[in-house]
Amino acid sequence: MDLKTKLEQLFEENHKQIGRTGDLDELNQIRVNLLGKKGPITEVLRGMKDLSADERPKVGAFANQIKSDLQDAIAARKAALEQAVIQKKLAQETIDVTLPGDQVIAGTPHILAQIMDDVETYFIGQGYQVIDGPEVEEDHYNFEMLNIPKDHPARDMQDTFYLDSQLLMRSQTSPVQARTMEIHDFTQGPLKMISPGRVYRRDTDDATHSHQFHQIEGLVIDKHITMADLKGTLLALAQHVFGADRQIRLRPSFFPFTEPSVEVDVSCFRCNGAGCPICKYSGWIEVLGAGMVHPNVLNAAGVDADAYGGFAFGLGPDRFAMLKYGIDDIRSFYQGDVRFLSQFQQEG
Ligand code: PHE
Numbered sequence: 445m446d447l448k449t450k451l452e453q454l455f456e457e458n459h460k461q462i463g464r465t466g467d468l469d470e471l472n473q474i475r476v477n478l479l480g481k482k483g484p485i486t487e488v489l490r491g492m493k494d495l496s497a498d499e500r501p502k503v504g505a506f507a508n509q510i511k512s513d514l515q516d517a518i519a520a521r522k523a524a525l526e527q528a529v530i531q532k533k534l535a536q537e538t539i540d541v542t543l544p545g546d547q548v549i550a551g552t553p554h555i556l557a558q559i560m561d562d563v564e565t566y567f568i569g570q571g572y573q574v575i576d577g578p579e580v581e582e583d584h585y586n587f588e589m590l591n592i593p594k595d596h597p598a599r600d601m602q603d604t605f606y607l608d609s610q611l612l613m614r615s616q617t618s619p620v621q622a623r624t625m626e627i628h629d630f631t632q633g634p635l636k637m638i639s640p641g642r643v644y645r646r647d648t649d650d651a652t653h654s655h656q657f658h659q660i661e662g663l664v665i666d667k668h669i670t671m672a673d674l675k676g677t678l679l680a681l682a683q684h685v686f687g688a689d690r691q692i693r694l695r696p697s698f699f700p701f702t703e704p705s706v707e708v709d710v711s712c713f714r715c716n717g718a719g720c721p722i723c724k725y726s727g728w729i730e731v732l733g734a735g736m737v738h739p740n741v742l743n744a745a746g747v748d749a750d751a752y753g754g755f756a757f758g759l760g761p762d763r764f765a766m767l768k769y770g771i772d773d774i775r776s777f778y779q780g781d782v783r784f785l786s787q788f789q790q791e792g
Contacts (some may be wrong), residue, residue, distance in 0.1 A: 447488055447495070447503050451510045454484050462517045468525050475518050485511050555769070555788040556658055556777055559685075559761045560640045563660055566684050572636040572662070577620035579642055583610050585619035589626075590701040591740040598700045603646040605655075613644035617661035618701060621737075621756055625665060625745035630752060634666030640761070651773040658761045665737065665747065665754035671704070674734060674755035682710045682731065685764060689716065693728060702735020702756055713767075722767070729767060732759035 458478055465471050477483055489507055492500055553561070564574050577585075583594075583606075592598050602615035620639035628635045639661040647653040664673070675694065682690045690713060694706040710731050712723035719725040734757035739749035762774055769788070771777075776784050 447491060448506060451485075451488055451503075451507055454488070455510045455514065458514055459517055462514070462521050465521065466525070468522065468529070471518060471521055471525065478514060479511065485514075552786065552789045554777075554785060555765050556761050558788065558790055559765050559768075560658065560660065563681075563685070563759075563761070564638065564640060566681070567638045567662070570636070572638050575620055575624055575637050575639045576641060577614070577617065577623055577639055579614055579644070580607065581612060581614035581619050583612055585622050586612055586614050586616070589622035589741065589744045590618050591738050591744070592700045596700070598698075605644050605646055615645050616643050616758065617641055617659040618756070618758060620661055621663045621701075622741065622745055624663070625742070625747055628665070628747075630665075630747065634664065635754070636664050638662045649775060651775070654762070654774045654778060656778070657774065660759050660761060662734075662757045662759075663737070663754065664756075665742070665752055667752060669736075669754045671736060671755070674736065674757070677755070678708055678732070678734060678757060681759075682708075686710055686713045686731075686768070691717075694734075697733060697735075699733060699735055701738050701741045703738045705733070705735035708732045708734055708757075722770070731763065731767070732757055734758070 458474065461474060462471065465474065479485060485507065489504070492503055492507075495503055552558075568574065586604070587596075587599060588594070604615045605613040607613070617639045620637075620641075624635065624637055624639075641658065642656055643659050644656050647655050649655060662677075664677070675692070679690075679692050682692050689711075691711040693709050693711075695709065697705045697707040699705040708731055709728035711717045712720060712727050712729055714720050714722045715727065717723075717727035719727055723729050734755065737754045737756050739753075742749040742752060762777060765771060765777070766774065
């Protein structure tokens, strides 16, 4: 058989085989056998040395043509088989998008945490520091440093859980004022702080009393602070929490650590002052206590009361939440009933 016929035969056989194989490994094997150094095509090319000078280039060109056609056929088959593999995989991985999904039940911060976070963020934006204090507190800081000496009748305002004669569960967040004033370096600038946290009182739990609730204390001490600064601060806070149209009014009150002291009302956010059950038809709702820091408190903390002064306020997140969301029982916050808590999904 002459070389050309041999090459034609080789082409026929292998071309068929390439077309038939459905397996990439097998195809690779065919390629190696056919085109490798010991393969039939190389063998044919080697036999060309016996051809005449006239025939050699013709057969050579033909052999190269056959070789390149077979290479093309292998490449084409390989692409087709690879494509088939992908198609098969895709078919297997098809997702039925009409199946109902698994519901993800996302938790949400406690409503009181949300309110406290919001007030904190608000005051941080005004340049205040957020400072924590201990819940187990010394009588010294909870009372004495705040101008409430032992046996002072003002102690009756806050019925307190004593752990021993010196230690108690703090009845207010005001001791954090005293602790911070004591260590603040006023040569470095004014003191602007808030202190959120739990407080404890010997109250019998009912719809409006809880033996444990929350307060956020605020304190600003600097030179030349006036009651107008306090009023502006509280108006802006009331508008932030209860709505941009709110007004506030101050009523004289008494706290041992502030003089003068005030009770602060906000205009009713439900009826806008017209009178409704929420504001008990007065148009105003009491929201917090505040005042100008008493000189005795400044002096006790080692702050020169002649040079420095400031204001303090204490607000109740529990009360804010009850007012804002119409919650009529403070105990709801502490019972951990998910049906109650999950109503307050955090926005955003
Ligand atoms: N500590 C006071 C209370 O618990 C609230 C208050 C704080 C009042 C700061 C004035 C200034 O009743």
